[in-house]
Amino acid sequence: ETAVFQTPNYHVTQVGNEVSFNCKQTLGHDTMYWYKQDSKKLLKIMFSYNNKQLIVNETVPRRFSPQSSDKAHLNLRIKSVEPEDSAVYLCASSDDWGGSAETLYFGSGTRLTVL
Amino acid sequence: GEQVEQRPPHLSVREGDSAFITCTYTDPNSYYFFWYKQEPGASLQLLMKVFSSTEINEGQGFTVLLNKKDKRLSLNLTAAHPGDSAAYFCAVTRYGGSGNKLIFGTGTLLSVKP
Numbered sequence: 001e002t003a004v005f006q007t008p009n010y011h012v013t014q015v016g017n018e019v020s021f022n023c024k025q026t027l028g029h030d031t032m033y034w035y036k037q038d039s040k041k042l043l044k045i046m047f048s049y050n051n052k053q054l055i056v057n058e059t060v061p062r063r064f065s066p067q068s069s070d071k072a073h074l075n076l077r078i079k080s081v082e083p084e085d086s087a088v089y090l091c092a093s094s095d096d097w098g099g100s101a102e103t104l105y106f107g108s109g110t111r112l113t114v115l
Numbered sequence: 116g117e118q119v120e121q122r123p124p125h126l127s128v129r130e131g132d133s134a135f136i137t138c139t140y141t142d143p144n145s146y147y148f149f150w151y152k153q154e155p156g157a158s159l160q161l162l163m164k165v166f167s168s169t170e171i172n173e174g175q176g177f178t179v180l181l182n183k184k185d186k187r188l189s190l191n192l193t194a195a196h197p198g199d200s201a202a203y204f205c206a207v208t209r210y211g212g213s214g215n216k217l218i219f220g221t222g223t224l225l226s227v228k229p
Contacts, residue, residue, distance in 0.1 A: 041224070
């Protein structure tokens, strides 16, 4: 049963445009994440938020910015997209922060194609 | 930092055969180990989470083996069926590590032919 919702499913845009992806979780979790999955299916964490606060910001270009209005929502904005941004962006949530490495629950992803 | 290598990247088996996927990791302090399954166009779903203390973990139709000495995590799907066709990812983290410290393997695309 889906509990992490991402919109849109697909987005095609041109180089230089701005895009925004939404993510909402209904699990009551405190922590949310953005992962990037490239064309080879390699998964890399980009950001993680705990209770609306940024906890992890891996080395991603500054054109990427996460936005969280409450602990159930974590959006991702990309200013001026580049061709290498073409990928699937996966949102996830988990219940625990530290201690027991709780399971991540993933959304179905947003596939971005930059022309 | 931790590195996780997953093999093979692609695997094709016949229905009823076994499918064996292996991950090797480098950090001896790794404590939690995960296997996720990603069906085409769908999200990653947890198959199993195992702890450092358990070497053999039985699931429904599969077994997860942990060899701490060799730092190797394996997934064995016994009697695979077409519904098992998907991408499989291992993931590893330390004790006290949360989702942000999960290191994923590079994935294995499994195809099970009737």
